[in-house]
Amino acid sequence: MERFRKVLVANRGEIAVRVIRTCKKLGYRTVAVFSEADRSAPHVLAADEAVPIGPSPAKESYLVIDKLIAAAKASGAEAIHPGYGFLSENAAFASACREAGLVFIGPPAEAITLMGNKRQAKLRMIAAGVPCIPGYEATDADDEALAAEGARIGFPLMVKAAAGGGGRGMRLVREAAQLKEALRSARSEATNAFGSGELILEKAVIDARHVEIQVFADEHGNAVHLGERDCSVQRRHQKIVEESPSPAVSAELRARMGAVAVTAAKAIGYRGAGTLEFLLAPGGEFYFMEMNTRLQVEHPVTEAITGLDLVEWQLRVAAGERLPLSQEQVSWKGHAIEVRLCAEDPANGYAPQAGRLLAWRLPSGEGVRIDHGIREGQDIPPFYDSMQAKVIAYGADREMARRRLVEALHGLTVFGVTTNKTLLLHVLEHGAFRTGEYDTGFIGKHVEASALERLYQPDAKVQALAGAALFHGEALRLAREAGLDGSFVNWNTAGASQPVRLKLASRGGEAQVTLRPVSTERYEVEVGSETYDLAIHGLADGVLDFSVAGTRGRARYLRAGDTLWLDAGGGAHAVTDVTYRPPSKAEGGGSGRLAAPMDGRILRVDAKPGEVVKPGDVLVVLEAMKMEFQLVADVAGTVEAVNVSVGGQVAARQLLVVLTPEGKPAA
CATH class of the missing domain: 3.30.1490.20 (ATP-grasp fold, A domain)
Known part of the structure; x- marks a missing residue:
């Protein structure tokens, strides 16, 4: 007798869409759940049915076990797939599913409990003979x-x-x-x-690599490993680039690590998909770190080189079937690399970003796969993880996979929120990554904060292109309103055109851009000490067709009021025309007005009215997208007002604390 026919996916975003896709492939009906923030999200539209589970904060919706169980019962779902994150490694959730007569598509609650505590897991692994730090x-x-x-x-x-x-x-x-x-x-x-x-x-194992082994086990006592993934490129101990196979793992080392991983899975009576994570020292020694008792974010690279669908394996094991392959039947071919596209600002301490997704254009190409759960026009909410999509490329060898991934990122367009696309390209093109000779210290060693800030600022060429596009677009609009065609752009009775001076504001500050129309399409553009011979050949369907010094190029663009979003492949820049904006009063080094840098929840308030503080003192601690941010005083002075309390939700740019700078009377 079959155990289930309908599956509820207790998650959101790209993993919910991905699980729903395989469920449908196997003929299972699907049920999505959604918070208020996700009412029209792609995962909701992808499922056969969808059930609302409450307010936007995860603690009031996706993390409430009773609501998920009730949603399954109400929809008639007999099984629950937890995805990853949220309650995927929550033993109480697995137990609640079992007690409610539902199939939990994951390991037994006992295994989750054991491996969910690093101390207990380490002791159990030592007892099983697994090398530990x-x-x-x-x-x-x-x-x-x-x-x-x-x-x-x-x-x-x-x-x-x-x-x-x-x-x-x-x-x-x-x-x-x-x-x-x-x-x-x-x-x-x-x-x-x-x-x-x-x-x-x-x-701490210095100069180590983060290498993990994918394991699978069924209820019939069978267990196999599906090879390794290298997850060494991380920021704040969170992975951003993953690949398989690892450049540092030989066939002999893979067999040894895989055997250890299978032994560990069998020692705890594991079932389903799991990942044992190891630190691989430069000398080849490896040490157990932890076991993730769920499907991993980076599972697509394993799927790419094995030709397997790991979600399908999860469903088959949960249905009581034996593993589809024995260890001898598992094989690997080619190379795959994945990057995590996150709504975050790497040049600003990787601060999560929330806001309206103005443009979302996906590339296509041989060996390219993109897993995502977002759509153009939606709001990126501040309540969940910053990862929005995964871009995966497969090739016959590592260099082919890397090149394909670089090209895919060049073709990926995101406007409206800052992402880590520019950082990802920098990593993939870096010599240390290209050679495969890197470790978990990659970001610290090769990506300095000052370099990141430069990467995220538009250079003179981008500013020139933005200025020409803004001016040319406006000239086309005026010509059309006058009933004229594009041939009249930049035409005037005086013959020689007068220079046009624009003031453009972007991440790097304000820049003076001078354009001198040469013909209908061509401009001579000056930005600082640089001069460009630039032509605008077309502005249509979000594509800017241009040439610089006769060399043709294309860029994605979007005009939103006085702001032009522009991406010539290396990453998005927002450039605003402030030519006619009234001048603002210079404010000096600090304002004494502490505002929230993003939407989030207040974890701690250290500031007290009347308290004397100095620059750098922590006044408020904010949580956003699962990360903590310390907000500090920017001037020496006295706390005048505190406008927030612990537990409160705040919006980006909301005023939190007001200081009276030294030497100034209180307001």
Whole structure:
């Protein structure tokens, strides 16, 4: 007798769309759930049915077990797929499904409980003979005991949240003086993210790679591994680039790591998809870090080189079937690389971004796959993870996959919110990545903050192109309104055209751009000390057809009021015409007015009215898209007003704290 015919997907975004796709391929009916923020989201439209589960914050919708169980019952779903994130590694959710007579498409609750706590998981892996990093795993250690153990282990070391993952509650401590603050901040972040402030310590393995092994097990005692993925390119301990196979793993090492992973899965009575994550030292030693008891974000690269559908395997195992292949039948071919496209600002501390998605254009090409759950015109909400899509490229070898991925990113257009596309291209084109000789310190070693800021600022050529496009577009509009065709653009009775001076504002500040029309299409454009011979051949369907010094090119563009969004392939820039904007009063170094940099929730308020503060003092701690941000005083002075309280939701640019700068009377 079949165990289920209808599957509820207890998630959102690209993973919900991806799970629904395979369910339909296998003939299962699908049910989506959605919060108020996701009422018209693509995953809702992709499913056969959709059930509302409450307000936008995840804690009031996607993380409420009773609402998900009720949605399954109301829709007649017999099984629940948790996706990843949210409740996918929540033992209470797995148990609740079982108690409600629903099939949980994942491992047993007991395995989730065991592997969900890093301390318990490590002890169990040691007992199973799995190599582990030296550290300290006491259950009730306070900060004083942890500090003493840290001194014993030696520095550098890692502070880790015992529960959860994703880089939250994790700190690298290089010297004893940093440990106290690292323990405090890690415990606070872990408590907020996972409901547990329990911490463990581990010796930091320097210059290591992050290599994980995909395992699968069924209820009949069979278990296999599907090879490794290299996830070493990370920011804030969160992966942004993944590939398979790893450039650092030989066939012999793959077999050894795979055997260890299968042994570990069998030792805990595992079932379904799971991933054992290891640190791979430069000398070839590998150490267990944690086990993720769910499908991984990066599973598409494994699918690409094995030719398998891992969600299909999950569904078949949950239906009681045996694994489709034995270990001897598993094979690997080619190479695949995935990048995570996130709504974040890498040049501003990777701050999450929320806002209206004005343009969303996807590339196509041989070996290219894009998993996403967004649509043009929707709002990117501040309540969930910043990842919006995954771009995957497959090739016969690593270099072909890398080139295809670079070209796919060049063709991907996102306007309205800042993304990490520019950073991803920088990583993929960097010499250390191209050679495969990189480790988990890649971002710190090769992507300096100052370099990121330069990457995200439009250069003189982009400013010249933006100025010409703004002027030419306006000239075309005026010609059409006058009933004239495009041949009359830049025509005048005086013969020689007068120069046009524009003031353009962008991320890099304001720039003076001087355009001298030469013909209907051509302009001589000056930006600073640079001069460009530039022609605008066409502005249609969001594509700007241009040439610079006779070399033809194309760029995506979007005009939104006085702002032009422009992407010539390397990343989006927003350039605003402020030529006629009234001049503003210079304000000096700091305003004393602390505003929210993004939508989020207030975790901590340290500022008190009447308190004297200095620049750099933490006044408010904000949580947005699962990350914490410390908001600090920008001037020395006295706190005049505090407009927020702990737990409150705030909008981007909302005024949180007002300071009276030193030497100025209170307002």
